[in-house]
Every structure is written in C-alpha cells, then in structure tokens.
Amino acid sequence: MRPDNASYYRGRFAPSPSGLLHFGSLIAALASYLDAKHNNGQWLLRIEDIDPPREQSGASSEILKTLESYGLHWDEDVLYQSQQSAIYHEVLAELAEQKLSYYCRCTRAQIKAQGGIYQGQCKNLAQPVNNSAIRINNTVGISQYNDLIQTQVTCDTKLAQEDFIVVRKDGLFAYQLAVVVDDIYQNISHVIRGCDLLEPTARQLSFYQILQHNAPKFGHFPLAVSKPGFKLSKQNSAPAIDKNNPLPSLFSALVFLGQHPPNGLQTASVDELLTWAITHWSIAQVPKSQEIILQV
Numbered sequence: 001m002r003p004d005n006a007s008y009y010r011g012r013f014a015p016s017p018s019g020l021l022h023f024g025s026l027i028a029a030l031a032s033y034l035d036a037k038h039n040n041g042q043w044l045l046r047i048e049d050i051d052p053p054r055e056q057s058g059a060s061s062e063i064l065k066t067l068e069s070y071g072l073h074w075d076e077d078v079l080y081q082s083q084q085s086a087i088y089h090e091v092l093a094e095l096a097e098q099k100l101s102y103y104c105r106c107t108r109a110q111i112k113a114q115g116g117i118y119q120g121q122c123k124n125l126a127q128p129v130n131n132s133a134i135r136i137n138n139t140v141g142i143s144q145y146n147d148l149i150q151t152q153v154t155c156d157t158k159l160a161q162e163d164f165i166v167v168r169k170d171g172l173f174a175y176q177l178a179v180v181v182d183d184i185y186q187n188i189s190h191v192i193r194g195c196d197l198l199e200p201t202a203r204q205l206s207f208y209q210i211l212q213h214n215a216p217k218f219g220h221f222p223l224a225v226s227k228p229g230f231k232l233s234k235q236n237s238a239p240a241i242d243k244n245n246p247l248p249s250l251f252s253a254l255v256f257l258g259q260h261p262p263n264g265l266q267t268a269s270v271d272e273l274l275t276w277a278i279t280h281w282s283i284a285q286v287p288k289s290q291e292i293i294l295q296v
C-alpha cells in the first residue's frame with residue numbers, strides 16, 4: 001500500500017513510442033517533471049509500448065535521447081510496459097477469480113448502433129469465446145473527482161459506468177489495465193498529464209477502487225491544439241521538437257504552462273532555465289482551460 005504521507009511524491013512521464021516527442025508531449029514531460037522536482041519528488045519514465053502495430057521503430061530510444069538533451073533526467077530505470085506482461089496476467093487472473101471481469105464479443109459496430117456505450121450484454125456469457133475482449137465489471141462508476149489543476153471534474157455518467165475493456169479483442173492489453181497496474185507497481189503518487197485523459201481518469205479511479213488500492217492524485221493541464229478540438233499528436237503528425245536546440249521549446253512550454261520565466265533566460269543554458277523553473281514552479285498558475293490554441 002502506498003504511504004499516505006503528504007511529503008511522499010513519485011511522478012512519471014509515460015509516452016507511447018508511436019512517434020517522436022512533439023511540443024504537446026514536451027509539455028507533459030515538463031509539467032510532470034517540474035511538479036515532481038518542485039516537491040522534492042522522484043520523476044520516473046515509463047515507455048508505454050503495449051501496442052506494437054502503432055509503434056514507430058526507433059521511437060523509444062529517440063524519446064530517451066530527446067529528454068536527456070532537454071535536461072529532463074529521470075530517476076530509476078526506465079520501465080517498459082512490454083516487459084510487464086506477467087504482472088498484467090496476474091491482475092487479470094485475480095479479477096477473473098473474483099468475477100470482476102468477463103469476456104465480451106460485441107463488435108464496435110454493434111456498440112455504435114446502440115449509441116456508442118456498451119450496455120453489458122455479455123455479462124452472463126457462460127464460456128470464454130475465441131476472439132473476444134475482456135471487460136471489467138465496473139461496479140463503481142466514478143464520474144466526479146478533484147483535480148489538482150481543473151479543480152472539480154465531472155464526466156459523462158454513462159461513460160463512467162461502462163464496463164470498460166481491459167484486454168482487447170486482438171489480445172493486446174488495454175491502456176486502462178496497463179496504466180493502472182503500472183502506476184500501482186511504480187508507486188506513483190501524482191499523475192500530471194493532459195486534459196485528453198480527463199474521462200479515462202474517471203475510469204482509472206473506479207479501477208483503483210475495484211482493486212482496493214489508493215489512487216494517486218491527478219492534475220490535468222490544458223491541451224495544446226492547432227485549432228479547437230485538434231490536439232497536437234503523433235497521429236496528426238505534429239512536428240518533432242528539435243533535439244539540438246532545446247531552449248526555445250522549453251521556454252515556450254513554460255509560458256504555455258502559465259509560468260513566467262524572465263526573458264533573460266531565453267539565452268541561458270538548459271540547466272539554468274530548469275533550475276529557475278523547478279524553484280518557481282506553481283501548479284496554481286497552470287491555466288484551467290481544457291485546451292489552448294497555439295499561436296504559430
């Protein structure tokens with residue numbers, strides 16, 4: 001069990017190696033790093049490589065090199081989710097034993113036809129079937145929580161109550177399973193990440209409760225978007241940040257996060273800028289909006 005000690009802080013950055021780091025991912029790395037370091041905490045790096053079809057070869061090692069050139073040095077060894085299968089299977093076995101999960105053979109088209117939310121039809125399937133997903137029996141359905149940045153978050157109740165997928169039909173572990181199991185495994189106390197994950201957080205909070213485990217504290221900063229609703233992402237080919245010229249992007253990321261670095265630091269070294277940023281980091285200054293349009 002995680003110690004409930006106010007001074008205990010373990011944060012993390014958890015990129016998927018589906019592409020190189022872009023400005024949006026730099027914000028995620030920087031916000032989680034600064035909040036951890038400002039609170040004398042540890043900052044861990046986890047590579048979320050559980051979806052091989054979406055991965056880009058070489059991206060993992062490139063992400064590590066980029067973080068290093070940005071002065072964002074992680075504590076402890078990097079954790080690769082691809083090495084965590086045994087532990088995911090253990091948790092799945094426990095859930096099955098306690099009848100907290102079940103097989104589901106609904107197709108995406110069937111779910112879409114009933115309004116996009118799965119209605120629990122497979123709950124009583126007697127036998128495992130080939131080519132089926134595994135869903136969690138979501139007995140909790142948390143739809144509201146306190147956020148370190150957004151304050152009170154309220155999610156769609158139906159979505160929050162859905163029995164969500166923990167193993168996909170193609171047999172791959174689902175994000176919700178891996179992220180919660182690993183945040184517990186790594187003893188993470190604080191998760192600072194973008195507002196695209198506000199809804200998944202509600203599900204994750206339910207999952208912690210189902211697993212009877214304390215949840216970390218969550219804080220969601222605004223997403224960087226190119227226009228309303230269009231987040232910068234690897235999928236929409238946001239440009240990679242420049243490994244050889246970290247200062248301008250770091251400076252802009254700090255400004256994006258509502259911090260006020262003195263102009264003089266634009267020509268400082270990466271270490272000087274980060275030292276200033278760790279000392280002066282104020283999570284209260286991070287904007288509470290869910291997205292911010294980048295002025296290009």
Ligand code: GLU
Pocket residue numbers: 014015016048179193197
């Ligand atoms: N791997 C996820 C991503 O790259 C982040 C998950 C998380 O921070 O929980 O979007």
